[in-house]
Amino acid sequence: MLVGWNPASVPNLYGKVAVITGANSGIGYETTRKLAENGAEVYMVVRNMDKGQAAVEQLRKELGPVKLHLLQADMESMSQVQSLLAELRGVRPDILLHNAGILYPGPFRLTEEGLEPTLAISYYSGVLLALGLLDQMKPRSRVIFMGKKVMVVGFPGGKVCTEKHIPGYVQMTDMFERKGVDKVLCVTPMDPAAVQELASRPGLTSPKVELVSDKGGAFVRLLGLELGSQAEGGPQCQRYAGIVEDGILLKVKVERSPAELQHTDAKSMCELWEAVYGHVPSQQ
Numbered sequence: 445m446l447v448g449w450n451p452a453s454v455p456n457l458y459g460k461v462a463v464i465t466g467a468n469s470g471i472g473y474e475t476t477r478k479l480a481e482n483g484a485e486v487y488m489v490v491r492n493m494d495k496g497q498a499a500v501e502q503l504r505k506e507l508g509p510v511k512l513h514l515l516q517a518d519m520e521s522m523s524q525v526q527s528l529l530a531e532l533r534g535v536r537p538d539i540l541l542h543n544a545g546i547l548y549p550g551p552f553r554l555t556e557e558g559l560e561p562t563l564a565i566s567y568y569s570g571v572l573l574a575l576g577l578l579d580q581m582k583p584r585s586r587v588i589f590m591g592k593k594v595m596v597v598g599f600p601g602g603k604v605c606t607e608k609h610i611p612g613y614v615q616m617t618d619m620f621e622r623k624g625v626d627k628v629l630c631v632t633p634m635d636p637a638a639v640q641e642l643a644s645r646p647g648l649t650s651p652k653v654e655l656v657s658d659k660g661g662a663f664v665r666l667l668g669l670e671l672g673s674q675a676e677g678g679p680q681c682q683r684y685a686g687i688v689e690d691g692i693l694l695k696v697k698v699e700r701s702p703a704e705l706q707h708t709d710a711k712s713m714c715e716l717w718e719a720v721y722g723h724v725p726s727q728q
Contacts, residue, residue: 454478454479454482455482456482456483456636456659457479457482457483457484458482458483458484458635458636458637458640459483459636459640460483460484460485460538460539461484461485461486461487461535461536461537461538461539462479462484462485462486462487462537462538462539462540462541463486463487463489463532463535463537463539463540463541463577464476464479464486464487464488464489464539464540464541464543465489465517465519465541465542465543465544465569465570465573466489466490466491466519466543466544466545467486467488467489467490467496467499467543468488468490468492468495468496468498468499469495469499471543472541472543472544473499473503475541475543476488476499476503476512477503477506477507479539480503480507480510480511480512481507481510483636483637484511484538484539485511485513486510486511486512486513487513487515487532487535487537488500488512488513488514488515489515489516489517489519489528489544490514490515490516490517491516491517491518491519491544493514493516496514496516497514500512500514515528515531515532519544519564519565519569519570520555520559520561520564520565520569521555521556521557521564522557522559522564522568522569522572523556523557525569525572525573525576526572526576528573529572529573529576529577532576532577532580533580535580536580536581537577537580537581538581540573540574540577540581542569542570542573542574544565544566544569544570545565545566546561546562546565546566547562547566548560548561548562591690592626592627592689592690593624593625593626593687593688593689593721594625594626594627594628594629594687594688594689595613595620595625595627595628595629595685595686595687595688595713595717596629596631596684596685596686596687596688596693597609597610597613597628597629597630597631597684597685597708597713598631598632598682598683598684598685599630599631599632599683600632600633600682600683601632601634601638605632605683606642606645606648608705608709609683609705609708609709610630610648610653610655611647611648612709612710612711613628613630613653613710613713614647614648614649614650614653615710616710616711616714617650617651617652617653619714620652620714621652623714623717623718623721624721625652625717627652627654628652628653628654629654629656630653630654630655630656631656631658631663632655632656632657632658633657633658633659633660633661634657634659635657635659636657636659638657639655639656639657642655643655682698682699682700683698683699683705683708684696684697684698684699684708685697685707685708685712685713685716687713687716687717687720694720695716695719695720697712697713697716
């Protein structure tokens with residue numbers, strides 16, 4: 445028993461990807477449940493697809509539309525582990541849990557690759573799976589500011605943001621490209637799940653414009669732009685827009701009211717950009 449641990453200590457896992465073997469029963473099932481409940485996208489590796497599908501259906505019945513993927517592999521077979529790795533190509537796990545394991549109780553036998561089953565399932569398959577996913581599990585490099593010119597747009601949420609503010613930046617993506625803007629980050633204190641839902645709406649993202657959750661306010665504190673008050677739903681922010689180059693905040697504009705859109709709209713920020721970097725003529 446883990447003293448001092450409780451399920452409530454599991455952090456928010458929205459945006460994280462987990463792979464777990466032996467996921468349809470016992471500890472594997474309960475671990476899958478907690479990962480999915482906290483927002484993770486979970487790849488469930490099972491030996492028996494019928495039992496796996498039953499587990500998926502039960503989890504969705506209990507938790508709602510969670511992100512679960514069912515994959516089949518008998519972990520005593522190294523060839524099946526290799527096939528599993530092929531299926532996971534392109535997946536970048538943040539969490540890998542090798543939960544599958546047995547203490548083989550029957551008469552002595554060897555697997556098709558000549559391995560003792562307990563060692564094959566509990567040891568060799570885990571090593572093979574981990575080594576096969578190692579490159580895909582390397583930390584995701586997200587150096588947003590270093591060596592880059594970035595517009596940072598802070599928004600509190602609401603119709604003004606989703607119908608006017610952010611779409612204005614998306615519509616001017618080509619203009620930003622010509623002016624040398626590397627990225628437009630639209631930052632909000634909204635929950636990551638809400639931001640993910642916003643990002644799925646047409647017209648709210650582009651190759652240059654990215655929506656970012658700053659639940660807890662760490663991002664605005666890092667930039668020295670902590671605004672508003674600490675409310676029940678977390679730190680609130682007014683609408684602001686700034687220019688950051690190589691990690692340094694050069695200019696920032698802040699609206700006096702969350703309902704205003706006078707200084708931080710896309711057109712105004714283009715003008716501020718030109719004031720900092722000079723006019724860049726449009727290319728036909």
